Amino acid sequence: MQSVAPAVSPALTPLSSLREEQRVITALLAVLKQEQQQLVAADIDGLTELTPRKAALVNDMAVLASQRHSALGAAGHKAEEAGMEAWLAASGDATAAPLWQQVLELTREAKELNRLNGTLISKHLSHTQGALQALRPQAQGNFYGPSGQPTASSPRRGFLAG
Template sequence: MDPGQSLLSLIDQEVASLEALHKILLQEHQALLAADVPLIETLTANKNQALDKQSDITRQRQLFTEQHAKTNSPDALQTLIARCGQAAELTERLGSLTALTDQCRDLNRENGSLIQQRQRHTRGALQVLRQTGDTGDTYSGRGKAEAKNLPRTLGKA
């Protein structure tokens, strides 16, 4: 197989891998919004497998680039692509790969933000239950602030 066809195959594998990862990230986003913990756990395992696969395929492409261009850098990859008969197709697919990589990164960051938001909410709820931290004054059934010097026992909440 000529280098251009091999590189095209590697990039196509990366795109397919990222598409699978993107699908998992979308499912994870919905599960986070729904607070579906069992599904989140399953999707986290699936995401980790997809990331491992993606990492392996990316390493293969990087090794291929290094073998054929004597170095692994974005410039070396562009030089290698320019020397191939499928330069236009390779450039297009590499652009798709880059765009999909950006989408996955952004969606993963958004999911991370949702997780942090849920953690803050949970910590806040625990602070209220434990009556610790800077939760502000909470009011009793009598309509006035309770003393903050109560024990930190969750069982009394």
């Protein structure tokens, strides 16, 4: 699945922007679900392939939100999320409000899925750090530094090969 770059239109309206946002957020959700499957399976190669696609889709969403804000401003409303409600009330388009609600719901779903994926990543990282810690040699006595205070690690000795 490739990035679905947002369509750029000289006569972009808030409604056409919403349609593009719905398309891109749906694609982003699919990538986030794939990412979660790869995290559960600990498939690093699969994750590596998904990362650029995810980043491109997140960027596309930011571009589309900016375009929607511009379209709202051009339509005489606040060029921000708050202006969307006023535009919806004034538009008279019966498909606009449900589409906006769907985009908001899909965005909430994507944020939650991304949060859960972040939790999985943290667990993998913690597990990896624990495994690395288990491989490190543990100090076998109390060692003191030049100030007479205990040190956290043992003095290191070089290894000579003969």
